[in-house]
Amino acid sequence: xxTGTILLIVIPLLVVxxxxxxxxxxxxxxxxxxVGHLSRxxxxxxxxxxxxxxxxxxxxxxxxxxxxxxxxxRVPAEPAPLEPYTPPDAETIGVTRRQFLNRAIVGxxxxxxAAFGGAVLAFIWPQAGVGFGSKIRVGPIDDVKANIAAGxxxxxxPEGRMWITEYPAADxxxxxxxxxxxxxxxxxxxxxxxxxxxxxxxCRVPSCESSQWFECPCHxxxxxxxxxxxxxxxxxxxxxxxASVDGGTLVVDTGVRIQGPPxxxxxxxxxxxxxxxxxxxxHSA
Numbered sequence: 001x002x003t004g005t006i007l008l009i010v011i012p013l014l015v016v017x018x019x020x021x022x023x024x025x026x027x028x029x030x031x032x033x034x035v036g037h038l039s040r041x042x043x044x045x046x047x048x049x050x051x052x053x054x055x056x057x058x059x060x061x062x063x064x065x066x067x068x069x070x071x072x073x074r075v076p077a078e079p080a081p082l083e084p085y086t087p088p089d090a091e092t093i094g095v096t097r098r099q100f101l102n103r104a105i106v107g108x109x110x111x112x113x114a115a116f117g118g119a120v121l122a123f124i125w126p127q128a129g130v131g132f133g134s135k136i137r138v139g140p141i142d143d144v145k146a147n148i149a150a151g152x153x154x155x156x157x158p159e160g161r162m163w164i165t166e167y168p169a170a171d172x173x174x175x176x177x178x179x180x181x182x183x184x185x186x187x188x189x190x191x192x193x194x195x196x197x198x199x200x201x202x203c204r205v206p207s208c209e210s211s212q213w214f215e216c217p218c219h220x221x222x223x224x225x226x227x228x229x230x231x232x233x234x235x236x237x238x239x240x241x242x243a244s245v246d247g248g249t250l251v252v253d254t255g256v257r258i259q260g261p262p263x264x265x266x267x268x269x270x271x272x273x274x275x276x277x278x279x280x281x282x283h284s285a
Contacts, residue, residue, distance in 0.1 A: 160193070182243075198218065205223070211276050236259060
């Protein structure tokens, strides 16, 4: 299973899980409010009122009541104390508002997660089945070689971000001592799919028709027509893709990138066939 397919499965699951967790948290908060869970301030205020109500009468009050009782007089009822004004509980008033805010926050957060997940999926989806990162059916191998010849030795495939060049059949014996079976599958069919990026610092490497080499304009790294390093600061040759020929059609797996050959690899012995497109010497290093 490719990385793109895994992400297509994982991202929607994460978005749904986050939405469920947020909705559950908001629902639990509303349930707590409904069954009477009070804030710390409310509990503290109610406790103070209860303590005040439970205060015992003073000694003077008891003595006065006893004197009045002995004299046969009726004990006047104590006037009911005036209930002090207490402003409405902001917590009670704010229940509906708080529920609204909770639901709004959950909705906006879920929407944001869904939008983010959708954007990621939109970015990944084209790459999950076609385009860069997938297996690309470039075309019949004979047509590929015809395109290489029409491009003066170089054929660029934009959807795969790759160059395809021809590999000389006479040099296959040397290639078998250097390259892996995944690389040799296309070489034995006569072509090499190369990743367009310079392994030095990631610049896109163009072809040079005059020298018939690849020449990086950023820092001057140079590679022969099959991507083997011939000069400059690059740490290795150009990276390449695993490829195969299926029923006469070249299939390049751009999801499997293979590191370029080490410095010093030169299986074709190709020297520059003209002046460098960067200027200066084209001698190999």
